[in-house]
Amino acid sequence: MTSHHDMAQAIVSAHQATLGLTPQVRTAPAFSSEAPVYRAAKQACLDLGFIEIDAECLAHAWQAMTLRTGHFSPADWPADPQDFGMRAWPRPDAFASCPKQLGLYAVLPDAAWVVRMARAGVPTVQLRFKSGDAQAVEREVRAAVEAVKGTDARLFINDHWQAAIAAGAYGVHLGQEDLGAADLSAIRAAGLRLGLSSHGYAEMLRADRLSPSYIAMGAVFPTTLKQMATAPQGTGRLAAYARLMRDYPLVAIGGIDGGKLPEVLASGVGSIAVVRALVAAAQPEAAVAKLKAEMQAWMATQEAIQMS
Ligand SMILES: Cc1ncc(COP(=O)(O)OP(=O)(O)O)c(N)n1
Numbered sequence: 001m002t003s004h005h006d007m008a009q010a011i012v013s014a015h016q017a018t019l020g021l022t023p024q025v026r027t028a029p030a031f032s033s034e035a036p037v038y039r040a041a042k043q044a045c046l047d048l049g050f051i052e053i054d055a056e057c058l059a060h061a062w063q064a065m066t067l068r069t070g071h072f073s074p075a076d077w078p079a080d081p082q083d084f085g086m087r088a089w090p091r092p093d094a095f096a097s098c099p100k101q102l103g104l105y106a107v108l109p110d111a112a113w114v115v116r117m118a119r120a121g122v123p124t125v126q127l128r129f130k131s132g133d134a135q136a137v138e139r140e141v142r143a144a145v146e147a148v149k150g151t152d153a154r155l156f157i158n159d160h161w162q163a164a165i166a167a168g169a170y171g172v173h174l175g176q177e178d179l180g181a182a183d184l185s186a187i188r189a190a191g192l193r194l195g196l197s198s199h200g201y202a203e204m205l206r207a208d209r210l211s212p213s214y215i216a217m218g219a220v221f222p223t224t225l226k227q228m229a230t231a232p233q234g235t236g237r238l239a240a241y242a243r244l245m246r247d248y249p250l251v252a253i254g255g256i257d258g259g260k261l262p263e264v265l266a267s268g269v270g271s272i273a274v275v276r277a278l279v280a281a282a283q284p285e286a287a288v289a290k291l292k293a294e295m296q297a298w299m300a301t302q303e304a305i306q307m308s
Pocket residue numbers: 105107126128158159173174175176178195197216217226251253273
């Protein structure tokens with residue numbers, strides 16, 4: 001295999017079926033290195049539809065993997081943390097840990113929904129209360145923290161990290177655009193868990209540098225809940241993300257409902273986050289029971305396969 005073009009084509013051919021998305025309209029690629037594998041891999045990742053910053057991360061990882069293994073292997077997608085420059089564990093600056101299997105994860109619009117879903121037996125819940133009214137935020141966060149007392153639910157608070165610390169929540173969930181405004185040292189010092197959103201390689205690596213308690217990945221499928229900046233990732237990419245981020249508890253989010261659970265769980269994530277599958281269900285408690293039963297059945301089948 002000689003030219004960049006042939007190397008790029010070999011990568012695309014090997015991974016198109018599982019990782020390819022329709023490439024966006026783009027200008028000529030920008031290369032930050034002359035290294036042949038880097039250049040071929042950058043071209044290939046762009047051709048597979050990865051956004052520029054993700055293609056750049058992947059291309060450097062391909063180059064590092066090739067140097068480490070001593071040969072260029074187009075079929076092997078990079079998934080070794082060291083090829084992406086990730087630090088080894090344990091890490092002294094890591095946030096408090098949470099279980100690897102966070103299970104069904106309900107993302108909910110107010111404290112009343114948190115009460116309802118915690119009582120219905122959802123193991124992980126999030127208050128995603130979108131309001132600029134500080135008093136209303138404080139009230140909802142306190143009510144949500146009270147609501148999970150006496151249940152087994154772990155409560156994460158979206159965005160409102162100060163109120164979460166003040167009320168003693170289990171953890172905080174932040175998006176990447178929230179990071180600049182949050183005092184991460186205060187969250188860590190208070191012992192709260194930190195969950196971070198990610199939408200691809202560059203954001204996963206940025207999240208990893210902060211050693212959070214879990215990493216969320218999405219949107220896996222199209223969602224109507226919010227406008228997403230990136231295309232739905234699909235379960236092929238989700239599985240590649242999960243292989244790289246295997247040291248973390250992982251949460252998949254975006255457009256997931258009962259019918260899609262097996263293929264999402266097969267990617268290796270330990271948690272499925274949903275909004276509409278519960279909030280828009282005709283009978284939310286029954287929907288919880290069904291989703292939990294489907295997840296348990298899937299896990300039991302995997303255990304049986306591993307034992308045989
Ligand atoms: C479990 C989980 N994953 C992702 C998100 C999205 O969070 P964010 O990126 O902060 O976007 P908004 O929720 O604020 O719209 C989440 N809330 N929970």
